[in-house]
Amino acid sequence: MSERVLTPRNRGFLFLDSHPAGCSQLVADMWQACPEPATTPEGDGPVALIIGSSAGYGLAATVAGLKRAGIRGVMVSFEKAPTARRTGTAGWYRTAATADLARAAGRDLVFLNGDAFSDAMKDEVADLIEQRFGGRLDYLIYSVAAPRRTDPDTGVTYSSVLKPIGAANRTRTLVFDDQGAPEVREVETGPAEGDDVEQTVAVMGGADWERWIDHLAGRGLLNEGFATAALSYIGSPLTAAIYRQGTIGAAKAHLEATARTLDDRLDKTVGGRAVTSVNGAAVTQSSTAIPGIALYLGLLRAVLGDRLVPPVHQLASLWDQLTGATPLVLDDEGRVRLDTWELTDDVQAAVAERWEAATTDSIAGLADLDWFRAEVQRLYGFSVPGIDYTAPVATEIPWPDTTR
Incomplete structure (x- = not known):
C-alpha cells in the first residue's frame, strides 16, 4: 500500500489531492458533534436510502441518520478511486470512514459508487433493498448536486449552469491569491440564454428524485408511512440574483413543486x-x-461566530422530524426550514452592512477569513485538528465491501 506525504495543492477553491487521514478524522469529528439522541436506537433500525451520501449535507444526513435514528440501508455517491498519480477524491475517503462508523455502531450500511441518475443504479439499489433489507424502504434522502444528467429514457444529456435570469448580474466575490492573500473582486455573470433554464432544471430539479420514487414504488418497496426529503437551499437576498432568482433557483422551485406532487401521491x-x-x-x-x-x-x-449551525446539527433536526421524535414543522410552501437561524432580520442586516463595506483593504476586519480558509481545506481533509501532515499516509484505501 503506497504512502505519501500530502500537502494541499489547489487552483482556487479546487484541490488536486485529498488527505485520507484528514477525511477520516473529519467524519469522526462530525459523529462527535452530532447531538446524542434522547433514547438510543434499538433493533435493526429503519431502512434508509441516501443519494449523495459522501459530501456536504448528504454526508451530514448519513452520519446524523446513523446516530439519531440508527438507520441501515443503502448509500449512493459518485467518487473517484486513488491512482498511482492522484489520491482518491475526498468523498472516497469519507465514505470509507463512514463505513467504519456504521460497523462500529452495528448498522448494516451498503455503499454504492456510480451514476445515481442511471436506471442501472436504481435497479441495483432496488435489488439490495429487496434481498438484503426485507423489501421495505422507510426513508429516502435526496442530496444531489451535479453538472450534468443523462435522461435514461431519451439518452439526452443536460448540463446545468449558474446564471441569473433576465439580466446580467454583477456581484462581489472573495478570492485568494497564490500566497493566500484575500481579494474582494467585482464579477459579472451573463444572463441565461436559449434553453439554459430548462437544461438546469432537467439536471437539478425534481425529475430524478421523482424517478427514484417511481422506480422503488414500481417494485413495491415503499413501506407504509414512507417519508422522503430532498435537500435544498434558499439563501440570502445578497446572493438571490445569482442563486434563488437564477437558473439554480428555477431548479429548486421545480424540486419543491415535485415535493408537493409526491407528497399527495405518497399520502394516498x-x-x-x-x-x-x-x-x-x-x-x-x-x-x-x-x-x-x-x-x-x-x-x-x-x-454569527459559533452560532452558525453546522450541517450535522441541521440534519439531526431533520431526522428527528422525519422519524416523529419531534413534530414535522412545515412552512406555507410545505418545506422543512432548517435555515431560520441564518435568515433572521438582524443577522441579514449585519451581514449586508459588512457586505457594503467589504473591499480588499477592509475584508480582514469584516469576515472570518481564517475560518473560511480552513473550512475549504477541510473539504479535502487538510487543516483538520489532530492530523500530522508531515507524516506519510496510505492513499490506496479500498471502497467499502458491499458483501459484508
Whole structure:
C-alpha cells in the first residue's frame, strides 16, 4: 500500500489531492458533534436510502441518520478511486470512514459508487433493498448536486449552469491569491440564454428524485408511512440574483413543486410524506463555486461566530422530524426550514452592512477569513485538528465491501 506525504495543492477553491487521514478524522469529528439522541436506537433500525451520501449535507444526513435514528440501508455517491498519480477524491475517503462508523455502531450500511441518475443504479439499489433489507424502504434522502444528467429514457444529456435570469448580474466575490492573500473582486455573470433554464432544471430539479420514487414504488418497496426529503437551499437576498432568482433557483422551485406532487401521491398510496428541507449556509464543494457565496459565508461566520449551525446539527433536526421524535414543522410552501437561524432580520442586516463595506483593504476586519480558509481545506481533509501532515499516509484505501 503506497504512502505519501500530502500537502494541499489547489487552483482556487479546487484541490488536486485529498488527505485520507484528514477525511477520516473529519467524519469522526462530525459523529462527535452530532447531538446524542434522547433514547438510543434499538433493533435493526429503519431502512434508509441516501443519494449523495459522501459530501456536504448528504454526508451530514448519513452520519446524523446513523446516530439519531440508527438507520441501515443503502448509500449512493459518485467518487473517484486513488491512482498511482492522484489520491482518491475526498468523498472516497469519507465514505470509507463512514463505513467504519456504521460497523462500529452495528448498522448494516451498503455503499454504492456510480451514476445515481442511471436506471442501472436504481435497479441495483432496488435489488439490495429487496434481498438484503426485507423489501421495505422507510426513508429516502435526496442530496444531489451535479453538472450534468443523462435522461435514461431519451439518452439526452443536460448540463446545468449558474446564471441569473433576465439580466446580467454583477456581484462581489472573495478570492485568494497564490500566497493566500484575500481579494474582494467585482464579477459579472451573463444572463441565461436559449434553453439554459430548462437544461438546469432537467439536471437539478425534481425529475430524478421523482424517478427514484417511481422506480422503488414500481417494485413495491415503499413501506407504509414512507417519508422522503430532498435537500435544498434558499439563501440570502445578497446572493438571490445569482442563486434563488437564477437558473439554480428555477431548479429548486421545480424540486419543491415535485415535493408537493409526491407528497399527495405518497399520502394516498402508503400514508407517506415528501418534503423539501431548506438547509442553512455551509462551506461545501458545491457552494464555493457560486459567485458571491465565499464572501457571504465569511461575513456570515463573522456575524454569527459559533452560532452558525453546522450541517450535522441541521440534519439531526431533520431526522428527528422525519422519524416523529419531534413534530414535522412545515412552512406555507410545505418545506422543512432548517435555515431560520441564518435568515433572521438582524443577522441579514449585519451581514449586508459588512457586505457594503467589504473591499480588499477592509475584508480582514469584516469576515472570518481564517475560518473560511480552513473550512475549504477541510473539504479535502487538510487543516483538520489532530492530523500530522508531515507524516506519510496510505492513499490506496479500498471502497467499502458491499458483501459484508
